[in-house]
Amino acid sequence: MGAIDRKSCDVLVVGKGNAALCAALAARDEGASVAMLEAAPIEESGGNSRFAGGVMRFAYGGIEDLKRLADIPEDEAKSADWESNTVEQFYDDLYRVTSYRTDPQLSETLITQSLDAMIWLRGQGARFTPNYRHQSAVIDGKRRFFGRMPMWMVGGGPGLVQDLTDSAGKKGVEIFYETRAAALVYDGERVSGVRAQCRGKPAEFRARAVVLACGGFEANPEWRARYLGPGWELAKVRGTRFNMGDGLKMALDIGACPYGNWSGRHAVSWERYAPEFGDLSLPESSYRHSFPLSIMVNADGKRFVDEGIELYNYTYAKYGAEVLRQPQQFAYQVFDAKVKHLLRPEYGHRNVTRITASTLEELAAKLEGVDAEGFLRTVRAYNAAVRTDVPFNHSVKDGRCTVGINPPKSNWAYPLDTPPFEAYAVTCGITFTFGGLRIDHETGQVLDVNFHPIPGLYCAGEMVGGLFYFNYPAGTGLVSGTVFGRIAGNGAGAAALGK
Ligand SMILES: Cc1cc2nc3c(=O)[nH]c(=O)nc-3n(C[C@H](O)[C@H](O)[C@H](O)COP(=O)(O)OP(=O)(O)OC[C@H]3O[C@@H](n4cnc5c(N)ncnc54)[C@H](O)[C@@H]3O)c2cc1C
Numbered sequence: 001m002g003a004i005d006r007k008s009c010d011v012l013v014v015g016k017g018n019a020a021l022c023a024a025l026a027a028r029d030e031g032a033s034v035a036m037l038e039a040a041p042i043e044e045s046g047g048n049s050r051f052a053g054g055v056m057r058f059a060y061g062g063i064e065d066l067k068r069l070a071d072i073p074e075d076e077a078k079s080a081d082w083e084s085n086t087v088e089q090f091y092d093d094l095y096r097v098t099s100y101r102t103d104p105q106l107s108e109t110l111i112t113q114s115l116d117a118m119i120w121l122r123g124q125g126a127r128f129t130p131n132y133r134h135q136s137a138v139i140d141g142k143r144r145f146f147g148r149m150p151m152w153m154v155g156g157g158p159g160l161v162q163d164l165t166d167s168a169g170k171k172g173v174e175i176f177y178e179t180r181a182a183a184l185v186y187d188g189e190r191v192s193g194v195r196a197q198c199r200g201k202p203a204e205f206r207a208r209a210v211v212l213a214c215g216g217f218e219a220n221p222e223w224r225a226r227y228l229g230p231g232w233e234l235a236k237v238r239g240t241r242f243n244m245g246d247g248l249k250m251a252l253d254i255g256a257c258p259y260g261n262w263s264g265r266h267a268v269s270w271e272r273y274a275p276e277f278g279d280l281s282l283p284e285s286s287y288r289h290s291f292p293l294s295i296m297v298n299a300d301g302k303r304f305v306d307e308g309i310e311l312y313n314y315t316y317a318k319y320g321a322e323v324l325r326q327p328q329q330f331a332y333q334v335f336d337a338k339v340k341h342l343l344r345p346e347y348g349h350r351n352v353t354r355i356t357a358s359t360l361e362e363l364a365a366k367l368e369g370v371d372a373e374g375f376l377r378t379v380r381a382y383n384a385a386v387r388t389d390v391p392f393n394h395s396v397k398d399g400r401c402t403v404g405i406n407p408p409k410s411n412w413a414y415p416l417d418t419p420p421f422e423a424y425a426v427t428c429g430i431t432f433t434f435g436g437l438r439i440d441h442e443t444g445q446v447l448d449v450n451f452h453p454i455p456g457l458y459c460a461g462e463m464v465g466g467l468f469y470f471n472y473p474a475g476t477g478l479v480s481g482t483v484f485g486r487i488a489g490n491g492a493g494a495a496a497l498g499k
Helices: 018-029 074-078 087-097 104-123 156-170 221-228 246-253 316-324 337-342 360-366 372-385 476-496
Strands: 005-014 034-037 128-130 136-139 142-145 151-153 174-176 179-186 191-198 201-212 265-271 295-297 331-335 354-357 421-433 445-447 453-459
Touching (some): 005 476, 018 034, 018 156, 018 201, 034 179, 104 476, 151 156, 156 174, 179 201, 179 246, 191 453, 201 476, 221 421, 246 453, 265 316, 316 421, 354 360, 360 421, 445 476
Parallel strands (some): 201 453
Antiparallel strands (some): 128 151, 136 142, 445 453
16 A cells, blocks of 8 residues: 555535535635535546536525626616525425425424525535526516526536536635545544545545435446345436435445435436436536326336426426336437427437437337337326316416326326327436435434434535435525525534534
8 A cells, every 4th residue: 555645624525516615715714724525526626516407496585686686787687586585495495395294493494594595505616607508587577487507607506516516726725636535534433534545545535524415326236126125226417427325435434324215216217328427518408307297107108106296497307216116227308399499408319319200100119218108198188178268378388288097197187189299218317316414403413322412523515415305396496505504514613623
């Protein structure tokens, strides 16, 4: 074994995604010296945060709150209906989609601190702008938002990571790339550093406090099969290849308490032939989030979910698992020409598995691996079941449903009768895992199996267990990373300096 390289600082942050950067910046603002370890080389750095679309779900009452995040000119402010996402609405959404299992203290912290954390994030150099790209349309002459996420980070996830990296650099945070943390330095009483592999050589980093913000185990097929269940090793990974569960293992190895929905995950419908991991050069091209306007059919030609039960924000993160459960782990999203203009732009990208036909019979014959007769039976029954007396409106839950078929389609149903017909092949893409560590919600400190804080150990981001169960409301991952990253950074910084 080569020589062990020893470095030291007040606060050592493991990871370089949004949660880690927020923790580093908060610890620095406490006055601590800070270093970060990033497993990835610089060009692949930034974790899932770098792959993120960059929409944020935070509590706000209206335009006055949004103006604290971006300079929105008065005429623009007046010309739109900005919706609201009040604390109560945020609670309702988070509790409903997690089947009332979300941890009360963590969710309260997340929700009630979310707006303040966004203002802080802006102060750290991140840039917000109105999210006119998705879930926003001009209706009856007025721009409307429908998804409770009217703001977006300039440049999406990559823009956010770049802005925060620039701020960290300016504040003197040192970042060690290609440095994979492997174990905590722990004497049985307190954590005082990390052992890592730095560009193929062992290295030891000493610190008064360590913040683990190095993601879940979504990129680790062996852990996925172990914790999420058989078949999950077959999912495509939407984001980084570097989140292998290392931080969780390191913490569990010293007696940290596991917490939350360890068999749960965020997973979506995703381009069937997407590469194994996310592609930073085409981050959104494998998204297939317009499924509420489709019917989804499996290899038997059968539907298997209510595609339109909610706006996609509240179902997309659980429907990936439904696709994975289908024979050969695939499905087709089928649309007709009437809704073509409403599909998200990536449906028009290259590298999309799209089948086009001018009749349903022709489409059935072209759907590779699908029982053509079964598909035609499904479409006939579905078309006959649509309540065409209810007006179609994609910007609200329009109640335009089916009657008498199972599964039903509760909103945005329309008969597939207008060519050309289009079908898009999808499989399951995993985003991140829900299982994590138990933390003190006020300090971000990791608790041990006796629920006592482990001196010197903090955690944030995907590694925090207990927030998400079964499902997830869109836009919450980045906000959670900021809220709990900031808390962990403050906690670690204060502890390191004996405050
Ligand atoms: C395609 C996609 C789109 C998304 N869109 C959105 C969105 O629009 N809005 C939203 O809120 N959320 C979105 N998310 C989810 C969001 O990206 C995550 O919830 C969030 O980024 C997690 O942040 P994090 O800092 O905890 O983890 P990450 O950003 O994944 O950071 C983990 C870091 O740890 C590093 N690392 C891992 N292991 C080690 C180790 N052993 N040693 C050192 N470093 C290590 C990684 O390289 C990485 O830098 C999206 C995710 C994906 C994949």
